[in-house]
Amino acid sequence: MSHVVVIGAGQAGAALVAKLRGEGFEGRITLVGAETAPPYQRPPLSKAYLLGEMARERLFLRPESWYAEHDVALRLGARAEAIDPAARRVTLQDGETLDYDALALCTGAHPRRLPAAIGGDLPGVLTMRDLADADRLSPEMVEGRRLLVVGGGYIGLEAAAVARKRGLEVILVETAERILGRVAAPETSAYFRDLHARHGVEIREGCGLERLLGEDRVTGARLTDGTEIAVDFAIAGVGVEPATGLAEAAGLALENGIRCDRHCRTSDERIWAAGDCASLLWGDARVRLESVGNAIDMAEAAALNIMGRDVEYRPRPWFWSDQYDVKLQIAGLNAGWDAVHVRPGATPEQCSHWYYRGATLIAVDAMNDSRAYMVGKRLIEAGKSPDPAQVADPSVELKALLK
Structure with missing residues (x-):
């Protein structure tokens, strides 16, 4: 070539x-x-x-x-x-x-954008994907202002965390019954819902955006539960x-x-x-x-x-998200899970959620627990599935799960 x-x-x-x-x-x-x-x-x-x-x-x-x-x-x-x-x-x-x-x-x-028909094209309605987006968003992040985040996935939650750290009021709306509903188990959703609540984010689940309000710029929002709220700007975190x-x-x-x-x-x-x-x-x-x-x-x-090397690509999925002082590390893909086993950590903010499909370990969500993430990743890549009872027992050493 x-x-x-x-x-x-x-x-x-x-x-x-x-x-x-x-x-x-x-x-x-x-x-x-x-x-x-x-x-x-x-x-x-x-x-x-x-x-x-x-x-x-x-x-x-x-x-x-x-x-x-x-x-x-x-x-x-x-x-x-x-x-x-x-x-x-x-x-x-x-x-x-x-x-x-x-x-x-x-x-x-x-990034998906909010439809113009509901005010998605108003100035002050932003996305967060590239450097230009970040540069447009930064001047809006002024202490005391009110931000509406539309979407309770990782993009929306990370934006909410940064806004709270910069002293803004944050309301997050999620149409589904729970945040992270498409990508994580209820246990992980509950963990991050509690984390954001403790940091002052108002999360409204099962509540969508009916339309954004304003003429020359977004000034508010009407939600699907009939309430209207005043906002200074909005972030679309809808995938x-x-x-x-x-x-x-x-x-x-x-x-x-x-x-x-x-x-x-x-x-x-x-x-x-x-x-x-x-x-x-x-x-x-x-x-x-x-x-x-x-x-x-x-x-x-x-x-x-x-270059003609004839290499077959075998993905080893892993992801991460940083929110406040919590580092989430994800190993594997959780699609098709039918059971989740919770492994407590040394502190309330440290734990891991282990996803099983039948008897097979397919993914791990580790919150502030890098050792659980590394062990889970090694097990998944090796095709090994430890007994869920041992996974959930904190008295069982993580290293022992590898045997």
Whole structure:
């Protein structure tokens, strides 16, 4: 392959080009990014960066000079407009074209926005996904103001935590019966509901947003229970959609994202995909893994396969979330669980929740308990499932579960 073009200069795109060079690829590499900043970390945006605890430059995955030093053409502020698979050509928004021998799509995901019909397009209604979002949000985070968070997933909860730490009043509404209802067991939902309540967040579950109020800017909200509240701004934390527009227009197969085989190759033999935009097989299911770990690992596997290494990508799912002084670490995927076993920790804020499908351990949520996370991760990756009674017994050493 003499010229590899990578569309998407995020975590996956940066990992892919670094892996190519690290493995000795000597051809041309072009990394195309729509944003003007070089590839950066996203997780700190809604935490340390928004709290003012991390400088902008510390977000960058590598100094911008690294790309030139490693002969990677970094095209920032350059949005890819179209792909022509037959001609093996990418057209940029300004009309420039890039011919490729191999193409990698690392286009990530876009935040879902609230419908304009209910006021979602009013100024002061924000999302939290990229650096521009964080820079728009930071000036709004003024002590004493009132924030409405729409959505009780991890995005919404992290935003609520930062806002409370900056001294704002926070109301969070979740249409479902409980926060984290799509992604976690009731035990984990209860843990984080209590955590946020203790930090002063007003959580309203089973209560959705009917519409946002205001003319030139959002000033309030009418909720589905009939109440109206005054707010200074709002954050939509209602999930993301994979960025598949380019792939779809190019005729690539889609299935919950850009459909990839076990080698990260799309339905076109010259095009690979990695990261949040890509779907892959997990057992018999096709999933997208929205995590830093998957973005890096999948991108590195794609890089090796671009070089003809014939590597099968086997994901090892892990995720994390930081809220207040609690670090949640998740190992595995909990889809299809039928029992959850709680393992107490040394303190009330330290515990772990172990998900089982039948007799099989499939996932662990560990709150401020890194040892439980590490043991759970090792067990899941090894295909071992300890007796749930031992898991739930704090007198049984975690190490003993590995035997």
